Amino acid sequence: MNFKEFITKVSHKIDIDLTSYKEKRVKRRSKNLINKHGIDNYQVCLDKLTNSTEFQREFLEYMTINTSEFFRNPDNFKYLQKEIMPQLFKTTKKVKIWSAAASNGCEAYTLAIILNELQIDPSRYQIKATDIDPSILEEARAGKYKKNSIKKVAPQLVDKYFTKEKNYYQLDSKIMNQVKFDNLNLLTDKYDSNLDLILCRNVFIYFTKEIKEQLTTKLSNSLTKDGILFLGNTEYLLQPEKFNFKKIYTSFYKKC
Numbered sequence: 001m002n003f004k005e006f007i008t009k010v011s012h013k014i015d016i017d018l019t020s021y022k023e024k025r026v027k028r029r030s031k032n033l034i035n036k037h038g039i040d041n042y043q044v045c046l047d048k049l050t051n052s053t054e055f056q057r058e059f060l061e062y063m064t065i066n067t068s069e070f071f072r073n074p075d076n077f078k079y080l081q082k083e084i085m086p087q088l089f090k091t092t093k094k095v096k097i098w099s100a101a102a103s104n105g106c107e108a109y110t111l112a113i114i115l116n117e118l119q120i121d122p123s124r125y126q127i128k129a130t131d132i133d134p135s136i137l138e139e140a141r142a143g144k145y146k147k148n149s150i151k152k153v154a155p156q157l158v159d160k161y162f163t164k165e166k167n168y169y170q171l172d173s174k175i176m177n178q179v180k181f182d183n184l185n186l187l188t189d190k191y192d193s194n195l196d197l198i199l200c201r202n203v204f205i206y207f208t209k210e211i212k213e214q215l216t217t218k219l220s221n222s223l224t225k226d227g228i229l230f231l232g233n234t235e236y237l238l239q240p241e242k243f244n245f246k247k248i249y250t251s252f253y254k255k256c
């Protein structure tokens with residue numbers, strides 16, 4: 001069985017279209033996992049995927065890198081706090097926010113911390129956070145973080161919003177209650193509409209150019225006029241106007 005055939009079959013098994021992801025990366029990651037388990041060939045790997053839900057779960061985790069941290073790219077979050085949030089709350093009664101590939105929740109909880117720091121009443125916003133990977137969503141809901149995840153959080157905010165336990169930092173339940181987590185596949189699921197702010201960060205890097213364009217169109221359609229798309233620092237739109245966007249700052253695009 002060649003790689004293309006293997007990946008098509010795997011996609012059916014784990015219910016994610018891996019052909020939408022950059023081939024080189026999927027190949028490298030599959031190879032690593034196959035070597036790790038001492039698997040001989042693609043057919044054996046496929047059989048193992050059929051017989052073991054545990055292996056299916058591991059395979060999915062291998063394909064979906066979950067790296068995240070609070071205040072990832074701090075300059076961008078500063079801009080969000082100082083410029084974007086005040087503007088959004090000036091013009092919108094209830095601000096609808098979506099963290100679209102939320103991983104372990106650091107990103108969505110960073111938003112909640114910022115809004116609490118801005119002293120905005122939680123009744124004035126809604127934060128939805130979604131990911132394709134159910135196990136990372138479980139972690140997100142638990143709100144327990146290693147020191148590494150909070151290294152960019154200002155010390156006074158760590159004191160204010162986290163409790164130090166033996167091996168981890170527990171996030172304050174007040175912040176946790178402000179984020180609703182859900183399972184969502186960006187490739188196949190329907191997106192909400194009339195959103196004011198979407199964070200879709202550090203996931204486009206995994207997709208092919210065609211898929212990236214399709215998803216950008218879907219994200220643009222989900223935003224209200226003047227809504228904001230916030231991408232990862234290494235991701236950018238070459239022709240934002242093609243998707244009705246205007247670049248307003250590094251990684252920030254406004255829907256026209």
Ligand SMILES: C[S@@+](CC[C@H](N)C(=O)[O-])C[C@H]1O[C@@H](n2cnc3c(N)ncnc32)[C@H](O)[C@@H]1O
Pocket residue numbers: 064065066067068069072100101102103104107130131132133136184185186187200201202203232
């Ligand atoms: C590197 S993390 C980014 C986390 C966070 N946005 C950040 O920038 O820190 C990428 C996330 O995208 C998720 N992901 C990958 N493919 C996806 C898809 N098709 N739909 C939804 N989420 C996906 C992965 O499970 C992973 O949690």
